[in-house]
Amino acid sequence: MILPQFKYHQPATLKDALAVAQSCDGDFDFIAGGTDVLPNYKNRLNNRNNVISLSGVHELQDVSADRIGGMATLVQLENSAVLKSALPVLPAAAHLVATPLLRESATVGGNILLDNRCWFFNQSPLWRESKGFCMKADGDVCLVVPQKEICYATYSGDLAPVFMVLDATLHLAGPESDRDLPVAGFFAHDGITRNVKLPEEILTHIAIPKSAQALRAAYRKLRIRDSMDYPVMGAAVALSFADNTIETLRIAITGMETTPLLYDEVMQPFVGEQVSMDLIETISGAVQEEVNAYRNVHFSPQYRKAMVGVYLKRILTELTTPKNSNN
Numbered sequence: 224m225i226l227p228q229f230k231y232h233q234p235a236t237l238k239d240a241l242a243v244a245q246s247c248d249g250d251f252d253f254i255a256g257g258t259d260v261l262p263n264y265k266n267r268l269n270n271r272n273n274v275i276s277l278s279g280v281h282e283l284q285d286v287s288a289d290r291i292g293g294m295a296t297l298v299q300l301e302n303s304a305v306l307k308s309a310l311p312v313l314p315a316a317a318h319l320v321a322t323p324l325l326r327e328s329a330t331v332g333g334n335i336l337l338d339n340r341c342w343f344f345n346q347s348p349l350w351r352e353s354k355g356f357c358m359k360a361d362g363d364v365c366l367v368v369p370q371k372e373i374c375y376a377t378y379s380g381d382l383a384p385v386f387m388v389l390d391a392t393l394h395l396a397g398p399e400s401d402r403d404l405p406v407a408g409f410f411a412h413d414g415i416t417r418n419v420k421l422p423e424e425i426l427t428h429i430a431i432p433k434s435a436q437a438l439r440a441a442y443r444k445l446r447i448r449d450s451m452d453y454p455v456m457g458a459a460v461a462l463s464f465a466d467n468t469i470e471t472l473r474i475a476i477t478g479m480e481t482t483p484l485l486y487d488e489v490m491q492p493f494v495g496e497q498v499s500m501d502l503i504e505t506i507s508g509a510v511q512e513e514v515n516a517y518r519n520v521h522f523s524p525q526y527r528k529a530m531v532g533v534y535l536k537r538i539l540t541e542l543t544t545p546k547n548s549n550n
């Protein structure tokens with residue numbers, strides 16, 4: 224597959240990148256590492272005439288314990304000594320994304336903003352034409368849920384659920400103004416619009432509250448091949464407990480629905496409860512009950528839903544086991 228033609232822009236500052244975007248009249252994509260944009264362009268999936276690279280915008284690349292630049296690469300996250308010590312769940316989750324080579328280019332911003340996935344979408348033009356185009360590219364129907372009016376393509380990023388359970392905030396810079404949004408409030412239930420970011424806005428960084436450093440947190444994913452694949456179910460948990468009583472409990476799931484989802488309301492009744500195997504079973508079952516999945520990525524929705532409970536039980540058991548009794 225070869226790339227289509229487009230005009231390539233490489234601004235050197237955030238201000239210039241925003242100005243170039245405004246001059247393109249909506250016909251552009253930002254590109255960071257390109258590991259999602261370029262395969263999609265090769266498959267002629269909604270490609271634009273202008274591509275604005277953010278790779279020259281060095282002010283977006285910082286990594287610290289309370290701020291991660293949108294252009295930080297996943298390798299930067301994986302190797303960050305500061306994060307390994309303050310928020311080890313982030314380097315561990317970054318390590319589970321794609322392959323080592325892809326993680327050299329892939330960025331945190333691109334990971335949060337990657338396009339939703341579907342068997343009927345992530346295909347060559349020839350394949351899609353033979354099956355009939357769908358409304359996410361070139362067509363006007365959904366081949367997965369035909370009677371509905373939105374796209375059910377699955378959100379398949381690994382890092383968003385981790386940022387959700389850490390209670391992180393996204394910072395967006397726009398041509399007129401900047402704004403902050405909680406990660407949990409950023410996504411939109413439609414595989415085409417996907418989130419509330421305006422096209423011209425740039426994700427500059429993610430802010431993580433200091434309180435996140437006091438949490439125990441973990442992320443695990445189900446995928447076809449452990450060497451490279453997207454999550455077909457991913458579970459992130461962050462919690463704190465004292466005297467065997469739950470003080471904070473956050474769970475987020477990815478790879479199932481059109482957005483990653485944080486289950487704060489479902490968790491509310493469990494705060495203040497004593498940790499036990501029964502409680503872990505109940506918490507895991509409560510989230511499993513809530514999640515939905517569609518038949519548009521690998522593994523059946525039923526199996527992926529069942530795995531939500533299985534993975535959560537494993538993670539919760541691990542996180543509530545006192546550290547000194549691991550040996």
Ligand SMILES: Cc1cc2nc3c(=O)[nH]c(=O)nc-3n(C[C@H](O)[C@H](O)[C@H](O)COP(=O)(O)OP(=O)(O)OC[C@H]3O[C@@H](n4cnc5c(N)ncnc54)[C@H](O)[C@@H]3O)c2cc1C
Pocket residue numbers: 252253254255256257258259260261262277293294297319320321322325328329330331332333334335336337338379380381382424425426427451452453454
């Ligand atoms: C074989 C393969 C396996 C993969 N496996 C996984 C996996 O296991 N888990 C996973 O999560 N992903 C996976 N991916 C997807 C992808 O590699 C990663 O999600 C990666 O982090 C995307 O980052 P990027 O910088 O390459 O994004 P890009 O492709 O450059 O951009 C992705 C999207 O984000 C937008 N964007 C990027 N940065 C910004 C910004 N700062 N502001 C505004 N918009 C921005 C772009 O316009 C585009 O819409 C895989 C990809 C491949 C090819």
Ligand code: SF4
Pocket residue numbers: 340341342343344357358359360364365366367368373374375376414519
């Ligand atoms: S869920 Fe429907 S509209 Fe969305 S990509 Fe798949 S087939 Fe297309």
